[in-house]
Amino acid sequence: MARIDRIAEPWGTRTPYGSGGEWPVRVDTHLAEGVAPDDVDRWVQTASLLHSNGDAMDIAVKDNRIVGVRGRASDRVNHGRLGPKDLYGWQANASPDRLTKPLIREGGKLVETDWDTAMRRVVDRSKALLAEQGPSALGFYTTGQLFSEEYYTLGAVAHGGIGTNHVDGNTRLCTATAGEALKESFGCDGQPGSYTDVDHADVIALYGHNVAETQTVLWTRMLDRLAGPNPPKIICVDPRMTPVARAATVHLAPRPGTNVALMNGILHEIITNGWVDQDYIQAHTVGYSELEKLVKNYPPALVAEICGVPAEQIQEAASIIGHAERLLSTVLQGFYQSNQATAAAVQVNNVNIIRGMLGKPGCGILQMNGQPTAENTRECGADGDLAAFRNWSNDAHIKDLARVWNIDPMSIPHYSPPTHVMQMMRYAEDGSIRMLWVSGTNPAVSLPELARIRGILEQERLFLVVQDIFLSETAQLADVVLPAATWGEKTGTFTNVDRTVHLSEKAVDPPGEAKADLDIFIDYAHRMGLQDKDGQPLIKWHDPESAFEAWKDCTRGRPCDYTGITYDKLRGGSGIQWPCNEENPDGTERIYADGKFWAHPEYCETYGRDLITGAPVEPSEYKALNPEGKAIIKAAEYMPPHELPSRDFPLQLITGRTLYQFHTRTKTGRAPELQAAAPDVWVELSADDAGAYGIAEGDLAEVETPRGSVRAKVRISGIRNGVLFLPFHYGYWDTDGGHQPDGAGRAANELTITDWDAASKQPIFKTAAARITRVSGGDGPSPAPTNTASAPAGDFPEGARTKGIASALADEATGTAGGAR
């Protein structure tokens, strides 16, 4: 057992392994000061909630308090490892400022009340609006951090009970494009990859995916491959000098907003050089000739011009990808939150499809998620899609869902695509959505163009319900605040990006009167008197396990088939990958293994959209194009971003994450080790730009776009010239402003543009025109971490490098058994 500062060394100690080998186990543990493993009363099984990797862990409980965490050695995802946010983030549960009683707005102020009063207010308003306007007056906006059971209940309440199609999750901001890209290429959501592909791949291509910070344990797996025999080659596409870029064989740093041009350039090389699997294309795909035709227009020289990347680098990257024998491709926000998000992510799918690299060890695609339970938001229909990947434009699917819920098919709104959150905000702005129920997310900091969002949420005529664990910026604007339980205080299941389902058990009671989100939704359904067509309650389940059984029933025969999973089966051992059913009782490591897809017109989740216009493809069109349900190769032309640099705003602004914080820091900002590692906002720019603007490391600078301004200390980093980076985590709850700026702006979204990808409806956070000016000199380096993508480019005082506070020491144990594959 070794002690290690996991703030200074976020990926821990190397345990190298070779291609095709078993990833060694390393068990990471962090316990509260003064608590030894022997003192722990019980260990309670769960998985990570502060990132999307799905690392399995046990919560240590002593005297009915959470006192630490330990990675689960036997789990297929992490083989015992935990990331820094897992090791330290649990402490936020016990913060003294947790919400413990419902609040209602009285005389302009939020005051404490009891559950009955608060829920009556919500129900009275709901009923009044339904009577006066109908379901179009109500919207539900949830998160990527609740459990399956809760999303399924919320989806059933909203779609089946209330009958509104205004349902979305904040997964719209992080993972909507992952889902949409999979739907476009394979007719259905569901990852063609598995984390075990890392064990076999000879090339790993990461597109806009700074895995080192977003999924630290997955990066640890890659680092261990890189440290072992026959390491894979790494291709990195990212405008920042991320840890991935530093480890890459080829690092492409394109101009923000030009991903489609870059991908078309890479595809051009792959196709022109014949690095394609013609047999696979013939047997298992449609649409190849369109792609062939379109990418002819993107020779490397032209692409180099568009993207600002040397043509030789594009050719070199394409050659490595083209010669790969086992190619793993992963994608994240650098593509999803940028111009032409879906079109770009689909081109990554195309690379693996035309190379025939799917469904075999090392050959996979991971269209990553940004949040721990984002997959469930999508599966269960809490992102507006219908439950269990049912197709809203297929009447047979609607009928089937109506059968499951025992309601009239007409009661399920399916006349048009679900309303995504940005459109819901528009409807709230025009006054046609009059009640918005926000659960577990913080739009007042996380949506683009915050001045506009605040203006919408503050409207007197909008009845805002916020269900959360802290009084977030959004909760401060609410009419009713419902205190919720969180991870460790309630039971449920969730699923990570490679389809691994974990059980998260209740370890301790929630504080005060806080309730599980599931109980709140069920209570609402009953108070609303939501019924099925026989006059029985619509929601027939009453606790997590009965909700899970109901959800399983809904998934029967669908791609995300959970029918072979039970809570008992998830206890002990490893998480299980869906589909898990009678045919695959132990789950399914890789889907699409035989070139068979879930894309048949009668079975698919969607008929797709035009990648440029977003217009839904008509059922008849889809049937004509893809009658046998093959993989769909969709080509897309490059379209420039809507906001280009100008004389007034000559730079491009991208926003993003840091390893040590999550979302709007509601939890990580309350974990001392994490908060100390990245305590405040900073802005990154390149050394060349810093020179040109006369700005030095640590100076205070103002970043402006046509929408607002933010003040931040400057980090001179390895970012591409002409590009600024701001982390989006920093809002106002821990400032005097409360929910808004008190003076200078701090939240990156003061600056972002209201614009979204037409196909996935994911907002574009990474292509705004901006300018920067120096405000004053600093008294030392900026507060940005130094061991991540924000690493300083030049000389830097050794003492100011990122390291943990005293309590950051964690345990690492290698050489133990476990590690289910």
Place this chain on the structure above:
Amino acid sequence: MKFGLVLEEMHRSENDLAHHLLVISERHKVDHEIYHLARDLARWSQQHVRDIAAIGKNYGQDLDPEPRGEAGLMETLREKGSEMVGRRPETGMLLLKDLRELYLKACGVSADWELLAQAAQGMKDKDLLALAERCHPQTIRQMKWANGKLKESATQVLVS
């Protein structure tokens, strides 16, 4: 030959479509997807205008290669107007009306491309046929976009 008239009409109708897309974009600036997409799609029609003018020379047609100008000052006025009325529900009806008109205009352009493609085949003009084959699919995408938006927006506007 009557073909000159087809080209002239094609040139006029694409210009008109581009202009209508820009007008819609300006008028519905608060509906951000309409605003951005309508501008993107206007560029397709503007390119068609240039291409038609270029090929028109082969048929003795003197067509202006420059698409009808953007509205300048009027644009700013309409954008401001849009922001002011953005919080009123009546804008929804105007949006439906505009999208309906757009859809019909795009249908008209699509029919014009059919005519042009038929003529091109009759005259065995490969360049002209290639032009139709390149442009017509984009017109259809414009049409489907207008139709899709209409469908997506209708319920909220009409039943709330």
